[in-house]
Amino acid sequence: MSATYQTDFNLWIETTSQLLLENRWQEIDKEHLIEEISDLGKSEKRAISSQLIRLLLHLLKWQYQPQRRSDSWLDSITDARTQIELTIKDSPSLKKYPQEQLQESYQKARYQAAKQTGLIIKVFPEECLYSLELVLDEDWLPE
Template sequence: MKIETKTLYEQDFYRWIETTVNLLQEGRWTEIERENLIEELISMGKSERNALKSNLRVLLMHLLKYQYEPERRSNSWLYTIFEHRKRIQDSLQDSPSLKRYLEEVFEECYKNARKEASLETGLTKDKFPLNSPFSIDEVLDEDFLPV
């Protein structure tokens, strides 16, 4: 008896996941609704990449704020730097292949972080360097803080 997982996918996503996992564990390959499974796996990959980019952008923005507004430094900024650095490190530990992706999007994330830092601080965008003053290694280094 074939389980109608496509209908289940549309009606109860979590139940579809449970059912699909059970079918995979039992080796019942022909009963798996492959199209939705493929779509979800692709979506998971995109989510991982988007989370990495988001965390990198927030981290870069706070490193810029930390460097260019020393008089406003706070424990909250330090916590944000620590938290987003840790999230990136966790992502890279779980999925080392994301390191290559981080390298690919680093400059794009910096450009967005530069704009966000400008908006958040009220400083004009030209106050921040056009290219990242931080290397990837510095950004990921838990002990690094700009001067």
């Protein structure tokens, strides 16, 4: 079964699912199953962090380049908020995770904003001035 994991991941998933349904515990590739389940949690966290960085990036661009505001920036802001909301809806235990990641995500967004706008990084405050509540508020944009 371990060889299948290495050569045909989809087949490994189907086989493992079937073995679980049939309660054939001894035949299950436990090592890889545990690894995959652990990675699912990491994936959910990574998705929130990625969307939070994207959201903060576009909020910074919105605030510091008002002359370049566009519907695509607004779409990106809206979509990032929606994706964070959906991920937390699916995994309510991650409700506090965006707050835990706000400063780290902001630093990454700040760096990206400087690169994308051509503005020097010092233009953007070192600390995130937006509260998480505002960042996630679907009706809020920085002015």
